[in-house]
Amino acid sequence: RPYVIAVANQKGGVAKTTSVVSLAGALVNHEQEVLVVDLDAQANLTLALGKDPGRVRGSITDVLFNSATLLSVSRETNIPGLDLVPSNAGMDVAERFLPVRQDYELILRRALLGELRQSGANPGGALRPPTIHYDFVLLDCPPSMGAVTLNALAAADLLIIPTQPEYFSAFALRTMTQTIRQVRSRYNPELAYRILITMFDRRNRIHRDVADQIRAAFGEGVFETVIAVDTKLRESAVEGLPITHHKSQSRSALQYDTLAQELIAYVQ
Amino acid sequence: RPYVIAVANQKGGVAKTTSVVSLAGALVNHEQEVLVVDLDAQANLTLALGKDPGRVRGSITDVLFNSATLLSVSRETNIPGLDLVPSNAGMDVAERFLPVRQDYELILRRALLGELRQSGANPGGALRPPTIHYDFVLLDCPPSMGAVTLNALAAADLLIIPTQPEYFSAFALRTMTQTIRQVRSRYNPELAYRILITMFDRRNRIHRDVADQIRAAFGEGVFETVIAVDTKLRESAVEGLPITHHKSQSRSALQYDTLAQELIAYVQ
């Protein structure tokens, strides 16, 4: 059954999208079948995989608003083993119109459970469409704690919280841990979380201090792997490729690969 | 009458909050009376001016939801001439509940026009409370294009769009210009805009290329002043002071000061 990971943080610009696309590339290199889902109206994940959000036909909007199946709007990317559910401007009104539906928080969870979880076994023996088997599903969230991110948290096995080692980002961890408690009590008791320190500049005293404070406060809740500042990540975004497939020997590609290994060990 | 500036960009982490607090500090140094308004549930502007969002009594939530006046929830900061309307966790539900009100897009504009604009003249001669006269009002927006940011755009004379010279940020300019067109046709025909290049690292080829592309595409619509990467800005956030009052001779303090001069010349 796919292991579902939400990548979220209310703080903007902490490398949520960069982490989804890079981690997905690294997981594929470890023979994992991966589906990434772009839940952000900005559609940066769609862009980071070389697609033009203005030209996609089916998207996550259809799943959230028109009961489309995830498989019907997913498509291949340039990377074998990596599929994408894109986003587009239709998501602009999601925060406003999603909450009017009954059990709106569970729409994504039901779409995931209904489709992908069953695709493994074939109980009835009936002729089923050739189902795709994913090992991991990664959800890229917008920088907010609204209805869309709530859907992702209700659907996830694990929440990864990318965090820049800076003051505003560290402060956002307070909100994130409160939200996790609420999601656990209402929708998803099994939700686990891990903090990922990103864009780390070891020459910067503030970065070293804040990273130490985060580890002191959260202990096991922080990945061992730290992602350093690496301008090659900016370049790979322009190329429409994960860093692992654009500059595979770069420092950040190797760091996201270490993260993938740490994650696979954690999941097993 | 106060000149109202919204600082907004759907892209997260582009120095919206840092620009509001730094520009406000620079304007105060030019004998301008300034009110800054925190419209973000993250409450980073409130934090950046040394206040704990968890302990504020009145906030922008009261203005948007309970018809409180801006002046009733504004307060002094450590900086003479700089007042703050803080934010708090109450703003978490704003995107969901604001749109149910009639003319929700104009709530902030009416609060600004109703109070601050009249505070100059005193037509009826009646005994009015000692009004405060602001030269500038700066609105710090969350990283989204929802109901809260719409309120700010409907109320503003000028929209400043902080932009990192990177791929995802540059892509966000497409959405921003579409939104400006909509706001002009429906709520605020006079809305002007200026792009501010932030966090610029001149050693980085991508930064130089993207900055050139933005200037080529937007010409006059881009401030001359560019804000470079400067770790002292991170330090001033921790201190709860604008960079102009924490490290007044730093490169970024001087750059935000140049920006303030460019802005004052533009307004006159």
Ligand SMILES: Nc1ncnc2c1ncn2[C@@H]1O[C@H](COP(=O)(O)OP(=O)(O)OP(=O)(O)O)[C@@H](O)[C@H]1O
């Ligand atoms: N380790 C890194 N080193 C250098 N640049 C990075 C790194 N990680 C991300 N970036 C760049 O920083 C910017 C912010 O990253 P990204 O857009 O992935 O963050 P985000 O959290 O998804 O933002 P948003 O809140 O807008 O969704 C991007 O321009 C990205 O290319």
Ligand SMILES: Nc1ncnc2c1ncn2[C@@H]1O[C@H](COP(=O)(O)OP(=O)(O)OP(=O)(O)O)[C@@H](O)[C@H]1O
């Ligand atoms: N010129 C700069 N040089 C170095 N660091 C900066 C600069 N400007 C801002 N920062 C830092 O970058 C981070 C992002 O800035 P900031 O939080 O102001 O952006 P924002 O657009 O308000 O983010 P959000 O979208 O979450 O509201 C902060 O940690 C801030 O201290």
Ligand SMILES: [Mg+2]
């Ligand atoms: Mg993103």
Ligand SMILES: [Mg+2]
């Ligand atoms: Mg901000």
